[in-house]
Amino acid sequence: MRKSIDTRDVGPGARSGAGGTSHAERVFRVQSAFAKLGGPSHGPGELAKVAGLDDSAVHRILQSGVYQGIFERVGRGRYQLGLAAAQLGFQALAQGLEGNAGQAVLQELRATTDGGLAFLYMLAPFGGAQRQCIDMAVGDSDLNELGMTPRDVLSVTRSLRAGASGRTILAYLSESIQARVIAEPVPAQAGPGVYRDDARLIASLAEVRDQGFAIGQQECMAGWNSCAAPIMWDDSIMGAVLLLKPMSVMPRAPQDVVEATRTAASKLSRLLSSPWPSELGEPAPE
Incomplete structure (x- = not known):
């Protein structure tokens, strides 16, 4: 059976506290969701489901990530990882x-x-x-x-x-x-x-x-x-x-x-x- 990616604990400094997650972890969860889903592009809804985040949070992360080059918008409501992610x-x-x-x-x-x-x-x-x-x-x-x-x-x-x-x-x-x-x-x-x-x-x-x-x-x-x-x-x-x-x-x-x-x-x-x-x-x- 394939080992699933556990994004609940992604490394030192990832958590902002016992009851929540930092922005860095949320971004990492969205990036991991792209890797786990595979395929050329995905919408905020399916990414949110895999990342375990709210649709609205994923949407904001994607919007900000497009500006930073982490994600690319490839169609109406569809995104893929950008070149900055590889960098x-x-x-x-x-x-x-x-x-x-x-x-x-x-x-x-x-x-x-x-x-x-x-x-x-x-x-x-x-x-x-x-x-x-x-x-x-x-x-x-x-x-x-x-x-x-x-x-x-x-x-x-x-x-x-x-x-x-x-x-x-x-x-x-x-x-x-x-x-x-x-x-x-x-x-x-x-x-x-x-x-x-x-x-x-x-x-x-x-x-x-x-x-x-x-x-x-x-x-x-x-x-x-x-x-x-x-x-x-x-x-x-x-x-x-x-x-x-x-x-x-x-x-x-x-x-x-x-x-x-x-x-x-x-x-x-x-x-x-x-x-x-x-x-x-x-x-x-x-």
Whole structure:
């Protein structure tokens, strides 16, 4: 069963008191409602129902958010998340991983797995549901062995349809987003172990949620196996840690590799959760 997003307690400083919620939490609830509902746009009524707020409060938040760029009005009574929402998320990511903290976690993962290649993937801010590698720890390894240059790894967004890190992120997204990704063609550069059967792919997503990690068998490229674990902010998926090793060295990820990958993902999740974005100002009066 999919774990629901609990917006009643969203982090330090979110509550204004035992009997009510702050404006920052109400804004966060509305943003979370968009993520939970999926789809291109929504009205205040359906957002209010998911967010657990009054229709009038959601309407005021949407009106103010349009002015601030957090939301966009796309039709009469219909809204979608704006570009500023993605910018806020990546600003929080940058704050959470400042001081090379993320690189330190990846280096530790590499050391504890005897030279595995460690990658940090996050949901891309633009271009639909895709992932983007923002950091890595590969030692002296030649990335040309993987069929890609460092620039490719760091700058190119990749489909969530393939790879242990892609499936890990996809497993925690809404069913509507999952359906759109699954409808995409399998990437031409995917490895021989990629999930080509949609039913098998969907079943694997449930396994990822149940186990808290994904095992990849030559999914992204021939000759390489992997293990990935989710990076979460509250109950929302932000990305995944990927540990990659040659198939000849790691025919299947042993338990110590799985635990090391999950530990790295947990540390990165805590790093992301430690800062709390400044509260947005109260909505301007109508």
